[in-house]
Amino acid sequence: MENNIISGTTRICGIIGDPIEHTMSPVMHNAAFQKAGLGFVFVPFNVKPEELKQAIHGVRAFNIRGLSVTIPHKVAVIPFLDEVDSLAEKIGAVNTIVNEEKRLKGYNTDASGFLRALLKEGIQPEGKNVVILGAGGASRAIAFILADRGAELTIINRHLAPAQEMAGRIFSFFRKEVKALELNRENLKIALDGADIVVNTTSVGMSPNAGKSPVGADLLKPGLVVFDIIYNPMKTRLMAEAEKRGAKIISGVEMLVWQGVAAFELWTGKSAPVQVMRESAIRALSSK
Numbered sequence: 459m460e461n462n463i464i465s466g467t468t469r470i471c472g473i474i475g476d477p478i479e480h481t482m483s484p485v486m487h488n489a490a491f492q493k494a495g496l497g498f499v500f501v502p503f504n505v506k507p508e509e510l511k512q513a514i515h516g517v518r519a520f521n522i523r524g525l526s527v528t529i530p531h532k533v534a535v536i537p538f539l540d541e542v543d544s545l546a547e548k549i550g551a552v553n554t555i556v557n558e559e560k561r562l563k564g565y566n567t568d569a570s571g572f573l574r575a576l577l578k579e580g581i582q583p584e585g586k587n588v589v590i591l592g593a594g595g596a597s598r599a600i601a602f603i604l605a606d607r608g609a610e611l612t613i614i615n616r617h618l619a620p621a622q623e624m625a626g627r628i629f630s631f632f633r634k635e636v637k638a639l640e641l642n643r644e645n646l647k648i649a650l651d652g653a654d655i656v657v658n659t660t661s662v663g664m665s666p667n668a669g670k671s672p673v674g675a676d677l678l679k680p681g682l683v684v685f686d687i688i689y690n691p692m693k694t695r696l697m698a699e700a701e702k703r704g705a706k707i708i709s710g711v712e713m714l715v716w717q718g719v720a721a722f723e724l725w726t727g728k729s730a731p732v733q734v735m736r737e738s739a740i741r742a743l744s745s746k
């Protein structure tokens with residue numbers, strides 16, 4: 459599509475969530491679709507949990523090509539799909555749907571996007587000691603793909619039970635021991651001592667609490683890779699302190715961009731204009 463003209467052949471993609479107002483996806487995907495000139499548009503849909511089933515039927519009825527899926531639907535949407543990619547099935551969450559002639563298949567590009575962001579920085583997870591802070595939805599996607607790629611994992615969470623539950627699930631799928639610890643200074647100190655990579659998947663440090671960090675600055679060291687998946691702010695306090703201590707930092711913007719790139723590729727079958735997507739995301743985040 460050129461110059462945003464919608465015609466009779468325009469293909470539709472979108473995002474479902476509730477709430478949906480704060481999503482970055484329309485800005486990023488419309489910039490990419492326009493650049494690629496493929497005749498696609500991307501729209502936000504506020505779908506209430508009780509209307510999720512009808513919304514998914516509507517994807518088939520309206521011949522919508524694909525959807526991104528965000529909170530609170532990533533788990534609940536699975537029973538309404540025809541097929542789920544094997545990693546997304548293990549993770550138990552889907553954030554991307556592709557409509558192939560009314561057959562809907564779910565994927566988890568949070569997982570593949572995180573991995574691609576890491577690999578693009580030249581970091582291979584195989585055999586690395588990775589400390590994951592948090593045991594929520596994003597943590598689960600990241601922990602599963604890292605386990606799949608042969609990383610040694612420690613999951614540290616404010617409440618111990620979700621970390622233990624995740625460690626148990628990873629063991630049952632991959633036969634891989636994962637340490638689960640409660641988030642406190644003592645445990646952080648022990649875990650970070652032998653860590654190659656630390657990934658913050660908690661919301662600690664996210665706007666409007668940008669002054670906070672889940673890790674004491676003194677525990678950060680040169681050689682450590684610190685990946686904070688928060689993208690608002692683009693540089694969190696954890697990242698700023700890690701950089702000051704000589705650690706390598708990766709921003710959540712990269713995961714946001716690469717999960718979008720993976721979705722774009724699934725919907726269009728073409729490679730995505732990555733830099734356009736990054737610039738549009740950064741522009742939108744800068745004006746927040």
Ligand SMILES: NC(=O)c1ccc[n+]([C@@H]2O[C@H](COP(=O)([O-])OP(=O)(O)OC[C@H]3O[C@@H](n4cnc5c(N)ncnc54)[C@H](OP(=O)(O)O)[C@@H]3O)[C@@H](O)[C@H]2O)c1
Nearest residue numbers: 592593594595596597616617659660661664687710713714
């Ligand atoms: N860059 C990207 O593409 C991308 C993608 C997805 C998510 N994210 C970001 O990742 C973050 C988490 O998202 P999510 O969907 O995984 O959320 P979630 O499922 O609600 O999980 C939130 C996690 O944060 C922990 N947490 C919350 N408040 C805390 C506090 N005060 N102290 C310590 N831990 C705390 C929770 O611990 P408990 O279990 O103890 O409550 C839980 O582990 C958000 O900032 C989100 O924006 C980024």
